[in-house]
Amino acid sequence: MPSTQALTPMVSPGKTTPVAWHHLADRVLDGGSIGREDALAILNSPDVELLDLLAAAWRVRHHFFGNTVQLFFLMNAKSGLCPEDCGYCSQSKVSEAEIPRYNLLSAPKLLEAAKTAAERQSKTFCIVISARSPSEREIDFVCKIVPEIKQQYDLNICACLGLLTPEQAQRLATAGVDKVNHNLNTSERFYPEICTTHTYADRVATLEACRSAGLQLCSGGIMGMGETRDDLVDMAMELRAIGVESIPLNFLNSIDGTPLETTNRLTPRDCLRGLAMMRLVNPSSEIRIAGGREIHLGSLQSLGLYAANSMFVGDYLTTQGQLPDADYKMIAEMGFVITRGQESDALPMPPTL
């Protein structure tokens, strides 16, 4: 972990210069960290400085990950039927979205999905269920299928099963699960606006249980739910304090039938500033451009990979993603390579963008 220097802001909102972003990158590359005022200045920065900001984020991203891109493949092993009321989610009890609803998939279907993940050069296969927390049967199922998947395919396994007790987290670790995904989603302040059936503290407790069990942590959030920029900074800072290894940044796909169906406030440049802020606050974490990238980043998707170093390949939980061939083409055209190696391979200093 980088040392925490005195967090004197280096840039102030409205007074940025292109070179300021490189000073932030210098600080981070020297082992320091940026403070919340700098993080906020990134989110407030003008479009005219966007390329300089991305260039600064790229220097940090390249230092830790070179020109590599890690791919993740998602399988929704149980869809819909969730008793929670997360406003962004098409699978919640308050959602009227037209989505497939099914109970736990069979083992052969999961193995078939793992095969697809391996064929698509994914590093990580993510097993997701819609639930407040997993039932005994669901935990048993995951603990049984994970060794079978790992025996057949060279895949890391990430499990996203809802709130977990310390005992459940330990069982997953013992079964060979590498990582658990449990997103903070937003700030503690804004959390009650998007969910009332569980709390932000419940989510943090699950991350702590997973950390204690020796599992790696995957936790990120969603931009564009009506939160403020301060909320986004709070979330990024909390992820840094927890020390999560993997951060998916989603951009709200306001699905018809969900409480947030009319919320759509992001520009592609906002998304890029969010990714750059996340990179500079969490320099060595794997940062993933997650759900909503096709909708919100549009033709600027590829620029996101100058800050982020991973993405999902294929579909999301209940929405379709870009075709895998389009992702491979984008990665190749950027001169990037798909890696299935370690998440923090230190590579030589970058060329300039």
Ligand code: SF4
């Ligand atoms: S707990 Fe998960 S599946 Fe359930 S409503 Fe919330 S985000 Fe959706």
